[in-house]
Amino acid sequence: MSYVITIDNDKCNGDGECVDVCPTEVYELQDGKAVAVNEDECLGCESCIEVCEQDAITIEEQ
Numbered sequence: 001m002s003y004v005i006t007i008d009n010d011k012c013n014g015d016g017e018c019v020d021v022c023p024t025e026v027y028e029l030q031d032g033k034a035v036a037v038n039e040d041e042c043l044g045c046e047s048c049i050e051v052c053e054q055d056a057i058t059i060e061e062q
């Protein structure tokens with residue numbers, strides 16, 4: 001199973017909650033915004049969606 005991660009840059013405030021919570025280090029902050037640099041490692045656990053108060057993250061199964 002692989003996942004497609006979409007981050008709404010207009011909503012992301014760069015608080016880094018997704019960076020901290022992700023068990024497989026999918027995210028990195030770049031210029032104050034979250035970027036899914038290791039999308040291939042995503043397990044689909046949706047922890048990042050739960051902690052994102054801005055609702056900036058969408059994950060779809062591929």
Ligand code: SF4
Pocket residue numbers: 005021022023024025026027041042043044045046047048049059
């Ligand atoms: S769904 Fe889980 S594994 Fe995938 S990016 Fe979010 S926290 Fe990381």
